[in-house]
Amino acid sequence: MTTADRTYNFSAGPATIPLKVLQQIQQELLNFKGCGASIMEISHRSATFIEVLDSARAGIKQLLEIDDSHEVLFLQGGSRLQFSMIPMNLLRSAEDRAAYIVSGTWSQKAYDEASGAGNIDLAWSGKMSNFNTLPASSDLSLSDDPAFLYYASNETIHGVQFKEPPEANNTALVCDASSDFLSRPIDMQRHGIVYACAQKNAGPAGVTIVVIRKDLLDRSKANLPGYLNFKTHVEQNSMFNTPPTFGIYVIDLICQWLINDMGGLKQIAEYNLTKANLIYEIIDQCSDMYRGHAEHEHRSKMNISFNLTSDELTAKFLREAGQQGLNSLKGHRSVGGIRASIYNAMSQEGVLALRDFMKSFYTQNS
C-alpha cells in the first residue's frame, strides 16, 4: 500500500482526511501510546482517553479563539438531532419565537423540523431561485426579540456560503457550520451556538461538535428527553453516555494538524480561497460549458457546484475524471451536474489536477 494508490477524493462528506492523520491512526491502531490496547478499546473514563478528549476540546477552543464564554460538546445524532435539540433547548417559552434563514437543503430541513417544535418564523428563503443566492441582513424579516436567528454558514449541496454572519442586533446567532467548520475564522462572540457534524472538515461521521455560549444553557428545561438536553451534556462533560471515542480521537488529530501543520484558521482560510479560485477561474473562463450554480458573490469555498450543458457531457466528465483518479464529483440530484468538495484536507495538488482536467476536457469537447 503506497500513498500513490490513493485518489483525489472530492466527496461532499464523509470526506477526505489528511493523509498524515490517517497514517498516525494506522500506526497506533493496535496499541495507543503504549497503553496495550487500541484507542477504540479503552474506557471513556480512563485517564488515557480523558487526555484525548481534553486535547480535542482545547484544540477547538484554540482554533476558534474562545475562552470560557463557550462550552464545546461532542455529541451524536448529526445535524438531524440538532434540528430538534436547538429549538427544544433555546425557545424560552411555549409562546417564544425563533427566526430561520432558509438558504439551501440543510437549512430548509432545519426549518421544517423546528416548525414541529415551536413557533418558527421564516426570516428569508432562497427557494425561488433554487438556493443560488443569499440575503443581505437588510433582507431579513425578523420579529421583535426572537429567541435566536438560525442560519447555515455554507450549504453543501447548493454551494452558497455566507461571507459574514448575518446581522441581527443582539439576537443570538445559531449556525449550522457543518460544511465549513474549522475552514476559516468565525466571530464566536456573535454566536450563541455553532455546531457541525464532523464528517466534512473535522473528522469521521458520527460526532457532532456543538459550541454553545454558557448563558444559553439556562434555557434548557429539566423535562427535555435526557439525551436532548444541552445543559446535561455540559454538566457531564460530554460523558452523559459513552461518547464516540474513536471519532473524538480523530478530531483531536485533525485539530493538531490544523494548528501545527497548517498554521491555524486564518492560514487555512487563505489556502481554501486559493484552491477555490483555481476552480472558479476555469468555470468563468469556460462559462459556455461550465455553469456555476451559485451567484458570484455567494460562492462557497468548500463546495463548488456547476452544471455542464447536457447530461451526456456530465456523464462523460465524471467517467473521464474517474479514470484520472478524480473521484466523487457527481453533483447532488437536486442541482445535478458536478460538485467538487474541496475541504481543508483536499490538497492544492488535488485541486490543480482537477483544474487541469477541466481545462483539457473543455478543449476536447467544445
Place this chain on the structure above:
Amino acid sequence: MTTADRTYNFSAGPATIPLKVLQQIQQELLNFKGCGASIMEISHRSATFIEVLDSARAGIKQLLEIDDSHEVLFLQGGSRLQFSMIPMNLLRSAEDRAAYIVSGTWSQKAYDEASGAGNIDLAWSGKMSNFNTLPASSDLSLSDDPAFLYYASNETIHGVQFKEPPEANNTALVCDASSDFLSRPIDMQRHGIVYACAQKNAGPAGVTIVVIRKDLLDRSKANLPGYLNFKTHVEQNSMFNTPPTFGIYVIDLICQWLINDMGGLKQIAEYNLTKANLIYEIIDQCSDMYRGHAEHEHRSKMNISFNLTSDELTAKFLREAGQQGLNSLKGHRSVGGIRASIYNAMSQEGVLALRDFMKSFYTQNS
C-alpha cells in the same frame, strides 16, 4: 508493534476487539478495497459503503436467525437516546402504560427516563439488595395489556444476567442487550425490540444497533422529533442522516469474525460459559477472599463483579494485576471491588491468565 505489546483488557466498555479485526482495519485503513480512500472518507451513499452496510445488516440477521419479521437499524446516541425513543415510539396513546423491570443501574436509568415520557409501571426492582438478583416471571407486577415489558438482559455493573427472557404472555418484550448482544442466541420471536450500543461485543462506541419487529413501527407517530422516530429510520434504511460509517464497518468485520471464526452464537455462548466458569470457580473456591456480587443462578457470563475483603487488598490486586498485563479490572464505584468483563473478544488465554493470577494472589495473601 507486536501483538505481544497488547495487554489483556477487561474493560467493561468500550471493550476489547478481536485482534484479527483490528489488524484488518489497520491494513486497509488508507485504501479500502482499492477504492483509493479510507472507509472513513467515502460517501455513505457510495456503492462501496452500501455494500458494507448491507453486509453488516445481513451478518446480524444471520447471527440472530431473523428473517423479514424484524428490521435492523444502526443509530447514534447510545442507550441514553433509546431510553427516550422507546417509550416515545411504543406507547400507543397518552393513556397507555408500559412495564419496566429494574435489575441494575442501566434499567434503573431507563425506567427513570421513560417515566418522564409516559405512564410507566415498575414491574419489579432489585434495588433493595443492590441488584444482586433477578425476578422469576411470577414475581412481575404487570397491568392489563401493557404496551411493552422492558428489561436489560445483562447488567454490566452488577453482573446479573437473565438466563431466559421474562415471560409476559403476548406483551412485546423490549430488551437492552447492550452488554450481551451477540454473545449467545436470543429468541427474537418473543422480542419487539432488542437494542445494544456496540461498544461491548459488537464494535466501537458511537453506534446503537436496534432490531425492531416491523408491526411495532405503526406505533411511531409522525409528530415525534425526526431523529427519534424508528419508522423514519426504517424508511430511510438507516440513512436518515449520515450514519456512523466507520463504526458500522467495524461491526461488519466483527459479525464476519463471529460467523467464520467463532462458529456463530451457539458456539460463542459455550465459549463464553467456559470462560466465565473458569473465573467463578476460583471465586467459589476462594470465597473467604473473593465475594461474588451476584447470586449464583443469576451470574453474568459477561461481567464478573466481586469484592475483596478490604479496600487495601483490592488496591493491591489491581496494582499487581496491572503489572502482569491484566488491565481495566477496577469495579464500578456503586459495587466496588473488581469487575472482569469477558466479552466475546476476550480470549480464553486471557481468562486463564486472570485465573492464574487470582489463584496465586489468593495463596500469597490469605
